[in-house]
Each structure stands twice: as structure tokens, then as C-alpha cells.
Amino acid sequence: MAVTAPATGSAAPPAAAPRGLATVTPEHLRRRYRRDRFMIGLLVLATAAVLVPLLIIVWYVVSNGISAVLTFDFYTQDLGSPARALQGRPTGLGHTILGTIVVDALALLIAVPIGVGAGIMLSEYPDHPLNPVLRILNDTLNGMPAILKGLLAFSLIVKPMGTFSGISGAVALAFVMLPIIARATEGVLRIIPWSIREAGLALGLPRWRVVLNTVLPAARVGVVTGILIAFARAAGEAAPLLFTSFGNNFFSSTPLRYLMGPVDTLPARLYSLAISPYKEWHAMGWGAAVILLVLVIVTFVGTRIVTRARHATDL
Amino acid sequence: MDRALTASERIRLPTRPIYRRLGDRLFQIVVVALGLSIIALALLLAEVLFTDGLEPLRRFGFWGFLTGTTWDPVRGVHGTWPFLVGTLITAIASLALSFFPAIGVAIFSAEYAPRWLAGIVDTIVDLLAAVPSVVVGIWGIFVLVPLMQSHVYLPVYFWAFENAPGLLPVLGPPAGYNLVTAIIVLALMIVPYTTALARDAIRLVPRSQREAARALGATRWEVMRMAVLPYARGAITAGAILSLGRAIGETMAVAMLVGNSNTLPFTFFGPAATMPSVIVNEFREAVEDLHLASLMTVGFYLFLISLTVNLIAAWLQRKLAVGGRSL
């Protein structure tokens, strides 16, 4: 069927006329594609340059620390004096791990309620006059170096108490966690649609019940993720602990002394082991690095699992 | 109550308005109090650093302490200039070193890599951000420093000794623990932040922008250069400034690797110090009141610098942000 037949044929296909500007010369096109490929090459190179160091660090930490971590003493003994390690007597970081658990748990205990509360204020009371102030200062606090938070805890707690203590270390770490938790909580609460709140309010529920029974549960996965991220960040911090929980070479004599007296933590201990002059302590330092790395990675994977679970239920 | 709803009865609705208002009031008071505690904390941080470091400020003056080049606890003379210089050099150099690789990773992951590969890259980058500073520090002490000393610092120094003696004062005698080591490690530590922020910025560029460039006959890279990167540049720049803030405050790895010298001039291969590193290294040993107070003062200045950098980043984010109202 000669569909085009009725066309008068007067118009020669205009496309035949070369259109000067738009013409892409093959040579120029080749050059552009070459640049395209060159850039891909650069990008791959950059990616490798960034990723490979991490793998190298992980490799060195694991290969140097694995032997220390695989001993029983590492978990059950305390460190003692350098002589212990030099003479080959049993030594370990049991007290450090215990101290870390105490300090980190206490820090979470302090930071979670305050951080989540502040997050609720940011998201649920947007009209409160102090809201913008809180948002700015929270971000400011988040951007502050952790070491300054250590100095603050030193001045607020160590100085009045007259002694380094687990409590002051926990407070310093809580300072690190707080702004992260507050920001994350605000972020997830804001995603919850207002219609959910309105539905609750329309039922005649008071606002606080709506927030606690409806909004917060709906956002719990995000809140937990925020807390985990804050924890991962704080758990690796040594700087704020150096002048708060300080450090200790031994198990504390009473449980109370973990709170009220100087206490060892993994990051701070790792620092002092690494800069010590003893080879035996260096090995334990690598061991501490393995534990820290595992702690961080497990937390990190935890956030991923939690987030993925949420996506799964969303679908 | 005339609007008795079965649904609300089931959740045992407190029907008395007075009770409801009281609960709301109480809840708001608690929540606002928690929020206020963060406000108080931020203000307290500034206040404590200022008052605890007041004595040196009084003695040397605000500018005097800032520009004082001598840090001598024994003679009781304190100035933060060397540490300020060290902080700025390490932070800026590490950002310069890491910026383009970071953007490269961000582009690769956001635009080029197939989804599975992008997932892997993102995960590793995020993990890199989570590696504790002290872990990087111990790796630096036992792996990076010996390696750099024998393969870079010494050979370069000897080469300069033979061929370019004019460079020697700039290079300085190779100490292993030095500015260059600190810069490399800092670059490693901030690269994930720059990457993550740039990646998010690039992913937020609307699809329509990419398609518009494609429809004009742009190659893949030209789409990036023409549409995506300009669109995201505000957020990318703000992210880089935030990373700079991180580099300024980064403490442990630097303190472990920078060599800790309090005297200017710093050289590339010679020991140096930064504001956070001097606090870490001297705070526990400070016995003199003035020494301790001076370290607090250094902290106060560090606070001011961090504040400035963060405010600049926030301002940039707002100023350079594209889209929203205008599109």
C-alpha cells in the first residue's frame, strides 16, 4: 500500500539537506566518547583509592590482633603492670571490656531518653518558640569535636567529684550521642504522616497518647537506627574518655567503683597500649582494635538489618 | 459525652477534658525540658570552656593567646598559634587530598555502578566512616609510619640532601611522625563523610535534569558535568566544609601520628601538633593551673573555629541550594 503516494512529492525529504550545526562529526564524537571512558576510568580509580585503604586497615588489625583475641586470658584477666606482660604472666583486657560495657550502657541510659525527648520536641512542637534555637544548637553540638565534650564532662563532673570516674566518662559519651539521637528521632518522626496524628486526635485521644502510642511506635525502627548510629560513633571515641573515665589497669574492687572511680575503656586503653614502649602491649592493643572494630561493624550491620526489616514490612 | 465512640472506648479514652489537658500539659513540659537540656548543654559547653580558660585569656589577651607562638608550660608562657597553624594545615591539606577521590566515589556509586556494586561501595564507605579514630591510629603507628619513613620520607630527604638542599628546611629531618602522616590519615578519615554527603546530593538531582541533558545529545559524562554536578554543587560544597570541620576536630589518630612538637616552624617531615592533639597529649600531665587552663583555652578556640566552620557550611547549604522554590 503506497501510503505516501498522495503526497505531492514536491517536498524532497528535508533531512537530506545537511543541517550544519547539529552535525556531529565522527571524529569529534569519538573524542567525546574517549573522554567519557577516560572519566569512567578515573572514577573507578578513585573508588579503588578510597576503598582499598579500609580493607588494608581491616586486614592489618585482624591479622595482628587475632592471636590476642583468641586467648582466654584476654577476656578474664586484667592488665596489671607492664612487668606482668613482659614476664609472660597471664594478662588481659577483661577489666577494659567490663568497663566499656558499664560506661557505654550508662551513656545510652542517659542519652536515649533526652535525645528522643528532644527529637519529639523538634518534630511534634514545631511552633514552640525555642524550637529553632534547639535545632541550631543541636546541630552545633553535633559538629563539635568530641574532645571538647570530654573537657566539658571533666569540668562538670571530674572536678567537683575530685576523681576520674566511670560516670563522667558515660556523661561525656552521652554528650556525643545526644545530638545524633535527637536529630535522627526528629527525622523519622517527621516522615510519619500528619494524617496518623490527626486520626488519633480525631478519636479524642490526647496529644501525648497520640505521640507515645501511635507516632513513636510507627517510627521505632528509625529511632532505633539513630540510637545504633549514635552508639557506633560514641563507642569508638577515646578523646572524651581520656580525662573522664581516665583508665585503670585492674578490675575495680567493688561494682560501685566502676561508676565512681577511674575505669578502663577499650578506645582509651587502645591508645595507651599503642603508644606504650612494650611489644607485648602492642599485641594487646591490636587485640583491643579487633574488639572495637567488631563492635562497630556489628552495630553497623545491626542498623542495616533493622532498616531492611522496615523496608520489608513496608512492601 | 455525646460523641462516645466505640473505638475510643476500646482504647479506654480518658474522657474527662481536664485530665486530657493536664496530660498534654505535663507531656509538653517533660518534652520541652528534655529539649532544653540540649540547649543548656550547648550553652554550657561554650560557657565552661570560656570560664575555665579565662585566666590565660586575661593574662595574654584574646589576640595575644591566639597569635602567641610560644607554648612553654615550664616558663608559663602560652599561645595557641602553632596549634592553630597545625590544625589548619592538616585539615585543609587533607580535604584537598580527599575531595576529588571522594567526589569520584560519589559519582561512581550514584551514577555509574550497577545497583549491586553501588550497594557494596556504599557499605564499605559507610564502614570506613565508622572505623574508630584510635584503630586508624594504631594502624598508622605500626604500619603507615614505618612504611612511609623507609619508602618516602627518608628517600626524599636524602634525594633533597644531594640534589636540592634548598628544600631541606621545608622538608625537615624525617621523623616518621609528622605533618604528612597526619594529613594522609586525616584524608582517609574524612573521605567517607565527603563521599556520603556528595552521594546524597547527587542522588537528589531530579531525574528530569539528567534526561534533559541526555535529550540534548550528551554523553554520560557530559550529563554529569552539564546537569548533575552543577545542580548538586551547593550541597557538595557544604558537605566538603562539614568534612573540613570533622578534620579540624579529629583528635586521636592525629595525636598518635603528628609527632607533637610545640614549636614553629613546622616542616613536612618533622613533628607538629594540632589543637586537639595538644589537648590530648598534655591534659593528663598538666600540673600547673595555668597549663591546664591554657589547654581549656585552646579548647575554647577550637570551639570557636568549629562553630564558624559549621555555620559556614549551614549557610552555604542554604545559599547554594538549587531547586525548591525556583523550579
Next chain:
Amino acid sequence: MDPVTMPPTVPSNPKPQQAGQGEARATVVAHAAPRMVTEGITVLYGKTVGVHDVSLTFRDKTVTALIGPSGCGKTTFLRALNRMHDLSRGVKVTGKAVLDGQDIYANGVDPVTIRRRIGMVFQKPTPFPTMSIYDNVVAGLKLVGIRDRALLDEVAERSLRQAALWEEVEDRLRAPASGISGGQQQRLSIARALAVEAEVLLMDEPTSSLDPQSTMRIEELIQELKNTVTIVIVTHNMQQAARVSDYTAFFYEGDLVEVSDTNTMFTNPKQRRTNDYITGRFG
């Protein structure tokens, strides 16, 4: 490939049946030669069929409107016409789209070159917001390495005039493109496509985000532009299709249901589904 051998599915009824009605565009139709011809274009999203076996002819210096309820595949089909689907993962296009005798999906055909010849205007205006108005217009030319200032100036003015935007922005060519109104931005997007001398202009609901007045301007513009380019426009607005197009193709659930010249389509559709849609019974 010779357009004459096109399969019979090709629409139209090139005879200007309704020429007697005195419509100006009917004359144009009479002279129109095929510009772009698709043969059995099928688009698959994974295993879902987005567009099924569509063969259509787009004639030179005409406007063809693609209509149909949302999700009918009209936009998907439009995007197949300049290989826009190349960018999307998991989308597969089969069939031929022949532009001036060359199948754009043939081996060795460079999509970048193709997209230069087949311009596209999107639902929302897409100026590059960080560029000035001027830079937006010449963006495509700079890509091919044209650096000659005078030439760029000339093309910029010509394209902006063609897009009926020149008078409005003449005195602020260096101002950011994000600063002009939505309707102006859309005409800027059109100018940008014209600057590279696109031969075919694909428009994907170009007025859906605009106010009535801007819509009218764009529609007038389309009428003027068809003297130089072949236009394919996707629209969900049947009045618009009736106003601006010479041919209309009705899509439904991924299939091309019916195509004919616009008058026939809106006065005397052959298919019941077309009639139902046009009379507003669904869609």
C-alpha cells in the same frame, strides 16, 4: 528502508478526506511525507509489556498527538522514539524506529547523535538552573564543540525567537534560568531543543504543569514550529490534541488502538474504545 514499503498498519489515511472543511492544516497533511516511521515497537519493563507492537508514521511538518488514559503507554512509546529508555535499567525496546531511512535501533547507531536530531521536551520545564538563559539555549551546541561566539549568539537569538521567548528575555540573557516563570522555562526548554536543530521534537505533556495562558502560548508555538520540525506530542488533554495536532493516535493498555487525522478521529472514530475515551466515558 524505503518508507513506501511500510506495513499497512501505518495509520493514516493520507488522503485529505476532510479537506473540504476548509481547515488549513488539511492542506499541510496533503503534502506531508513520512519523516519517522516506527515498525512494531514493543517496550518491556522486565516482563511487563509497556507498549505492544506499535507501528506509526510521523509526517514531515505535522503534529501528531498521542492520547489515551494514563498508563496506556503513550509516554513510554514517545521515549522509545529517541532511545531515552537506554538509560533505564531493565527496560527493553524491540522493533524499529526509522528516521530518514535509518533505524535508530540498528547496530552501530549512536544514541547520542540520535538524541541530537530528535529533541525532547518534558512534562516539567527542565532548564539547567545553575546556567543562565543564554547558556541553557546553547548548551547543546557547546557539547559538539562549537565555541564561536558570534555563531552561538546568532543561534541563541534565532532559537529564542523560534520559541517565542526572545522579546521576554532579550535584556536578561545572562540571568539565571531559574528566575523566569514556568511557562517561559518551558519555552526555554523548547528553544534549547531547537538550537541543536532537532528535526523531530518529542513533547511529553509539555503544558501539564503550566497555567492556561502559558499553555495557550505553547500551543500557538507548536503551530508555528511545525513548519520546521516534525512534532509528536503526548497529551492527556483531548481539547489540546484537537487544537494542535494533524494526526491523533489513541493508545490503550499498551496498544495502538486507532490512528487517523485529527478531524476524523474526533468526529468519526472507528473503534468503540476510541469513541468511549473521546466522549469521556473512561480515562
